Amino acid sequence: MHSRRWMVMVAIGLVCAVSVTGCKKKPRQGAGLGGEDIVGVGGQDIYSGELSDRFASGMEVAGQFAPVYFDYDQSQIKDSERAKIEEVAGHLKSNPATRLVVEGHCDERGSNEYNLALGERRALAVRAYLVGLGIDGSRIQTRSMGEERPVAMGGDESAWRLNRRGEFILVQ
Known part of the structure; x- marks a missing residue:
């Protein structure tokens, strides 16, 4: 158990080190969805990504709940968005075996490193x-997608x- 935690801490440290020393990105027009292998609502592929062991054994389902939207360069939850999160909480209370991944997303403005950090603050x-x-x-894991998975071009x-936005992905 301690070995697994140690490995997770090392991975987090490496991600932090890479993000601090990363190169400045070139401006781009936008990015589409790539070849993914996680199943979403309607059998759509939504994204790929690694989950911790406690989440990896379940099937992910996205799109059941409305995303939470954020103001520019902010991670504070707006009053108008709280009901969406409360709906998710109600579902989780009614389904104690269900786990959740909260993804933080950003628009394309800002560096990749900054947007990854902002996406993480939103998810947190x-x-x-x-x-x-x-x-x-x-029961809740967070991850940042930064600007890599836009829904609007x-x-x-x-x-x-x-x-x-922040998106909810249920892990059954």
């Missing part, structure tokens, strides 16, 4: 709100607004 803010609503934190506020 949603997790903290869920924990405050009585959900056991060990375009270089204007109408697209950016949709990409600044």
